[in-house]
Amino acid sequence: MIKNKLFYILCFLLIVLLIYSFSHIYDFRDYYIMAGTKYESPIYYIDNGRKIKVMIISGIHGNEIGGIKAAARIIEVKPDWANFIIIPRSNTEAVRNEERNPYYMSDLNRAFPGKPNGTDTEVMAYEIFKLVEKESPDIVMDLHEWERNYDEDSSFLANGLILDLMDSKFMEITEKVYDDYIIDNDSTKIMLDTSSLNGSFNKEVSDRLGIPVLTIESNMNDKLENRISFHLYVIERIINYFR
Numbered sequence: 001m002i003k004n005k006l007f008y009i010l011c012f013l014l015i016v017l018l019i020y021s022f023s024h025i026y027d028f029r030d031y032y033i034m035a036g037t038k039y040e041s042p043i044y045y046i047d048n049g050r051k052i053k054v055m056i057i058s059g060i061h062g063n064e065i066g067g068i069k070a071a072a073r074i075i076e077v078k079p080d081w082a083n084f085i086i087i088p089r090s091n092t093e094a095v096r097n098e099e100r101n102p103y104y105m106s107d108l109n110r111a112f113p114g115k116p117n118g119t120d121t122e123v124m125a126y127e128i129f130k131l132v133e134k135e136s137p138d139i140v141m142d143l144h145e146w147e148r149n150y151d152e153d154s155s156f157l158a159n160g161l162i163l164d165l166m167d168s169k170f171m172e173i174t175e176k177v178y179d180d181y182i183i184d185n186d187s188t189k190i191m192l193d194t195s196s197l198n199g200s201f202n203k204e205v206s207d208r209l210g211i212p213v214l215t216i217e218s219n220m221n222d223k224l225e226n227r228i229s230f231h232l233y234v235i236e237r238i239i240n241y242f243r
């Protein structure tokens with residue numbers, strides 16, 4: 001009888017121990033932003049055994065498909081350029097509806113660094129910002145799309161590279177990629193911009209955390225495959241020069 005009791009007590013303790021360790025190993029906040037809400041969105045970790053840690057954020061604007069598909073391609077192919085942390089569909093609701101942001105939210109890319117107890121948009125910005133702070137990647141790439149034409153000749157479409165932090169090494173690397181692109185491409189042009197807006201992911205992460213951020217803008221009026229290729233081209237080259 002006493003032996004039986006002891007057996008049950010041991011089983012009970014074992015179950016408690018298992019639940020305890022599982023909940024610690026698998027913290028949902030490490031795998032999702034906005035966990036447990038309708039905005040829940042997965043975070044992907046790709047460990048290629050590399051020294052460089054690159055974070056990729058797309059879907060801050062849900063209608064900018066080129067960047068979202070490029071991030072999905074990296075998750076699928078897992079290129080060994082770096083270790084990656086990727087949030088492909090940052091604003092899941094916007095991505096699901098293929099719109100910049102849902103009508104009941106404000107522009108996520110003006111809400112950074114966000115607020116822990118603010119509107120849905122502010123909380124989302126806060127969770128993304130905190131993840132960047134926690135992970136402290138070497139570089140961050142923020143994938144977007146626009147519809148701009150080339151400043152010097154409007155008959156050409158233009159892609160864009162935007163960086164805020166005047167980190168001379170990162171600026172130099174970005175200029176190299178810009179120069180490479182000009183040599184490799186003549187159909188869609190490229191423009192380099194060094195101003196980002198207050199509240200944007202780029203400005204707030206680079207200013208507040210001192211982590212270099214490159215915003216990559218493919219052109220929505222280009223063919224989808226070209227847009228995806230542009231993001232992948234820039235990401236691979238930036239990493240190559242950074243290493």
Ligand SMILES: [Zn+2]
Nearest residue numbers: 061064144145
């Ligand atoms: Zn955008």
